[in-house]
Amino acid sequence: MSSLQFWKPGTVGPGSTLDRATEAEGSVISSAPIGAAVSIQAARERLPIFKHKEKLLYCVENYGVTILVGQTGCGKTTQLPQYLHEAGWAADGNVIACTQPRRVAATSVAARVATETLLDPLLSRYSVVMIDEAHERSVYTDLMLGVLKKIRRKRPSLRVIVSSATLDAAGFLDYFSSGNPPGEATIVSLEGRMYPVHIAHLEQPTPDYVAKAIDVVWNINLQRSSGDVLVFLTGREEIDRCLEGLAELLPTLPRGATRLKLHALHSGLPMDEQLAAFEPAERGFRKVIVSTNIAEASVTIEGIKYVVDSGFVKIRTYNPTTSLSSLSTIPVSRASAIQRAGRAGRTSYGACYRLYPASTFESLPPTTQPEITRTDLTTPILQLKSLGIDDLMKFEWVSSPPAEAVLRALESLVASGMVGEDGRLTVIGEKVAECPVEVNIARMLFASKDYQCGEEILTIAAMTTVQDVFVIPDGAAGALAELERRKFTAEEGDHLTLLNAYNAFTRYGRSSSWCKAHALSFRALSRAVSIRAQLKKYMQRFGLPIENCQGDAKRLRQCIVSGYWRNGAKWMADGTYRSVRGNVVLHVHPNSVLFTRKPRSGWVIFHEMEETKKTQIRILTEIEPDWLLEYGHKFHDKRTGVGVSVR
DNA sequence: CTGTCTTTA
Incomplete structure (x- = not known):
């Protein structure tokens, strides 16, 4: 996700996590803005970007699109907007905007830009728009690049800055050059602030990279000088x-050898455990x-001085x-392998041990497939339409998504009444695009108005949006957690169970200790509270009543069906389900x-399905089959000729 | 028999 982040020129700009980590003292985990340390003149002038200031300003002045290649930590995110401000790009009410991944997110961009665009399609208030970390190729950086290219055709005075990693710069140059006169775009390279990283590969591929990682970490500790280790x-x-394997080896550590402090780091961990990985190890560890x-x-x-890279990723x-x-x-x-290795060279020289042969590295794809080519396009296309881009055939994608994905997204927007047969947004489509x-x-x-259950539906909406509400520890603690979870269980299914958990959380003081005692994730529930508050504002803005369902769970379930009627499934004697659409085994x-x-009824509706080893459905609620028909008859799949039928 | 990541002025 990416967004426009607006800030007052002259104040500290929104640094990326990466840039901030070198420019601020200590560890950085959150995306909270840092203090004003970087505004100290001497510190600014020490940044590698300072030497390139004149060149950068020249390029922005003379080219429509400047592609900025700079290693993380070179200061581009924090400094460039200030240079632009000093050079007058923010004078006379002009605005310099910067978008970033992992920041205020995208709909707000679309919505914000849409509100302005409908009145001001050429974003004339903006003198410069900078797309930061564009090489990450999130859906919304890609959409923004497409929109900016289009705007520049109509308003060449708009300047675009695309910050990118080395490998991707030529691709962005081609993209902005194509179909435009010469001189549209240029590349500027900034030197990084990296120390050399020695790269080692295995001679032979390994059948078990986890076992190999344990082995390599153990040997680094015995044979290499001090410095922490990061394993991917x-x-x-x-x-x-991997951690269990290392823990088993600990008793065999030779006398006098450096001791090891082991940490896991992934998004599913509670925040305190994540933060622990950022604490420096004690002396001798x-x-x-x-x-x-x-x-x-x-x-x-x-x-981090040593990186151990499995060479794999989940996507x-x-x-x-x-x-x-x-x-x-x-x-x-x-590109990822290089980025991972770079994690070893941020504070001194380092080493990266790749758990695969050098020949394998050479055969890897140069970059990761952009997200837009492998995601559901329903929301992105709704947002493009809200920006007034109705003719998707003419939209210049940085990377084209599969035609099938565009078609299916359009179909689903038509089926759900967001887009009319003429291909334009409907009245409700315009509102939903802002949500x-x-x-x-x-x-x-929107349907909660008809079912008079806005209060509960708001909670259900927020709770299905957050993930991992119920904590599942291993072993005996897992069984205990299961018992705790039963206290919230609703007969009707998971949606109401989530509602119960949320209500209990708010009733019992929203505390982290209460969550721990009931095997709930404090983080997830806190997030649900804040999402709910935001959604509530949208409902109020659209004049939707926030009524209590008075304990009528049937109304609630019918309201859920209004959004998810295409996700119906029928129970089978073997305990699996069959999807109403497509008769797939679930x-x-x-x-x-x-x-x-x-x-009891033999029918459910589900929030989402995902293919693992099997096709799984998550967040289920029991329904009556005729509730599906009520919506299903409005929708008939033109491609397959299959409507929703309940047999 | 189970969670890569991110997450909306």
């Missing part, structure tokens, strides 16, 4: 296995952090034909309260 694996299960991709770009850990892909998303483990790109949630949730919120996620129970 793909997920929680691997991380736990070497810190080993075994991490997912979270440490590749999202957070920076100081003091989400989406199949528009089956509407199935899946999480698969694939080899990383060369920071997926279309199905927004439909549910397995209930083990986290569901309906995992071991047959729904």
